[in-house]
Structures are given as structure tokens and as C-alpha cells.
Amino acid sequence: MTEFEAAVAKVLAGLGEGDVVTYGEVAAEAGYPGAARAVGRFLATHEGQPWWRVVTGTGRLVPQHTEEHARRLRAEGVTVVDGRVRLG
DNA sequence: TATCTGACGATAG
DNA sequence: CCTATCGCCAGAT
Numbered sequence: 594m595t596e597f598e599a600a601v602a603k604v605l606a607g608l609g610e611g612d613v614v615t616y617g618e619v620a621a622e623a624g625y626p627g628a629a630r631a632v633g634r635f636l637a638t639h640e641g642q643p644w645w646r647v648v649t650g651t652g653r654l655v656p657q658h659t660e661e662h663a664r665r666l667r668a669e670g671v672t673v674v675d676g677r678v679r680l681g
Numbered sequence: 682t683a684t685c686t687g688a689c690g691a692t693a694g
Numbered sequence: 695c696c697t698a699t700c701g702c703c704a705g706a707t
Contacts, residue, residue: 629689
């Protein structure tokens, strides 16, 4: 577990049910602004993380995982339309 | 150390 | 709204 991973995991742990953030937000909160891709890699390689509460900067769900992603978000009360989270 | 890859992001067309 | 391209960072080989 690297410092970067620990920081990201900590930010994710702070999320609650129905809460959604972007990769950029997570990276910035973790102290690594601009490392959005690294966040995605972390979620993709590490299990046990609330990855479904993380979406792209435009509200798009995780590519190639939109089905499972949308399903999990809906389960937490998040409105998903056409593979995207309703921005409000 | 060099090179490639990916669940990203912003900009241009 | 879409796709295409470049820039970004951290990890793996």
C-alpha cells in the first residue's frame, strides 16, 4: 500500500451512501491533483473500495462497467440516466 | 533508467 | 451532443 493508495483509500472511506465524487475530486482530496488516472488505476487494481461512488468529471459512469456501476448507484438512491449520474 | 499502459481530464472539431 | 487528440500521474515490465 503506497502513500498515494492510502490517501485515495482514505478519501473513499469518507464517502457515504448515495454520495458520488469524480476521479479528479478524489485525486485532489488525496493530495494528488491531476492524478485522476492513477485513481482509476487504483480502483481497478484494488478490491474492497467503493469504486461505484466515483464517476468521471462529466458525470459519466465507468466505461465498460456502466451496467454494474449504474446498478450499484441506483441501489444507493443515486439517479442514473443513460449511463450518467444526474448532476445537480 | 526507459517504455508502455490505463475504470481520467480538458480542449478542438 | 459526439469523437479525436494531447497532457497528466502512478504503476508495471
